[in-house]
Amino acid sequence: MSNPSLAVGDRVVHKTFPPISRHLLALYCGASGDHNPIHVDIDFAKKSGYPDVFSHGMLVMALLGQALTDAVPPQRLRSFATRFVAITQLGAELTCEGHVTELLEQDGVACAKLALTTKDQNDDTKLAGEATITL
Amino acid sequence: MVDHSVAGRALTPVTAQVEPGRLRFFRETTGERHPVYTDAGAAKAAGFPAVPVPPTYLFCLEMMDAEQAFEFLDILGADLSQVLHGEQRFTYRAPVMVGDTLRFEPRIGSITDKKGGAMTLAVVETRVTNQHGVHVADLARTVVVLNKAAA
Numbered sequence: 121m122s123n124p125s126l127a128v129g130d131r132v133v134h135k136t137f138p139p140i141s142r143h144l145l146a147l148y149c150g151a152s153g154d155h156n157p158i159h160v161d162i163d164f165a166k167k168s169g170y171p172d173v174f175s176h177g178m179l180v181m182a183l184l185g186q187a188l189t190d191a192v193p194p195q196r197l198r199s200f201a202t203r204f205v206a207i208t209q210l211g212a213e214l215t216c217e218g219h220v221t222e223l224l225e226q227d228g229v230a231c232a233k234l235a236l237t238t239k240d241q242n243d244d245t246k247l248a249g250e251a252t253i254t255l
Numbered sequence: 256m257v258d259h260s261v262a263g264r265a266l267t268p269v270t271a272q273v274e275p276g277r278l279r280f281f282r283e284t285t286g287e288r289h290p291v292y293t294d295a296g297a298a299k300a301a302g303f304p305a306v307p308v309p310p311t312y313l314f315c316l317e318m319m320d321a322e323q324a325f326e327f328l329d330i331l332g333a334d335l336s337q338v339l340h341g342e343q344r345f346t347y348r349a350p351v352m353v354g355d356t357l358r359f360e361p362r363i364g365s366i367t368d369k370k371g372g373a374m375t376l377a378v379v380e381t382r383v384t385n386q387h388g389v390h391v392a393d394l395a396r397t398v399v400v401l402n403k404a405a406a
Contacts, residue, residue: 151284153319168336177340182285185310200310201344
């Protein structure tokens with residue numbers, strides 16, 4: 121599934137997700153093995169200085185990864201990285217996007233670099249990342 | 256403050272199996288419905304001998320099967336209430352699939368103080384190999400430690 125027509129600036133990733141709920145955070149706590157109480161126990165979150173529980177960064181990255189491999193077959197993924205720019209709050213309605221920033225050769229293989237973002241309904245950036253894919 | 260001399264220290268290795276039931280729980284939780292992750296036929300058509308894992312699932316496998324999922328915090332001298340996840344990187348070198356048995360070898364990488372010591376960035380680097388000894392991936396997790404003011 122090579123895509124030689126990919127060009128710099130092409131928007132290849134776009135996906136929106138339903139609001140982040142307490143139920144989702146509880147499920148992700150179990151499903152991910154990340155049992156940090158700060159994401160599910162409001163008493164612990166408050167004691168730690170936060171007004172409420174908030175999303176696991178890795179849940180938000182999992183959604184970005186899902187948006188990415190919806191658009192790019194997983195066997196073409198070489199690397200995937202993000203910065204967690206801001207805490208993702210309960211109720212956040214996330215939109216994941218990605219566009220081509222560079223065409224390059226890596227170890228003799230034609231690749232593309234993608235810039236990725238996850239933003240909430242207020243257009244606040246939560247994740248900023250990049251992926252390298254083979255063409 | 257985080258003791259900088261822990262840079263380079265190895266954490267306890269973790270052995271994890273890619274079990275279909277746990278993977279299904281992760282897929283259903285995140286709403287992952289791409290056929291390559293659910294259907295062996297679709298996976299084969301895409302070139303995978305078995306169903307592969309979604310891009311961030313390696314992070315979960317390491318935590319699920321660790322004796323102490325937050326061992327790095329003990330080494331950094333921090334607790335859960337004062338840390339945030341700053342960055343995460345995955346480098347994929349070979350497919351990871353249902354049925355694999357993976358070995359995670361984490362170590363503390365660089366440690367850098369920021370904002371005049373108000374916070375410290377610590378990187379945990381993890382090399383992942385499979386049951387055939389194939390180096391399948393590398394993970395790098397940057398942990399932000401919010402240092403408590405000196406008493």
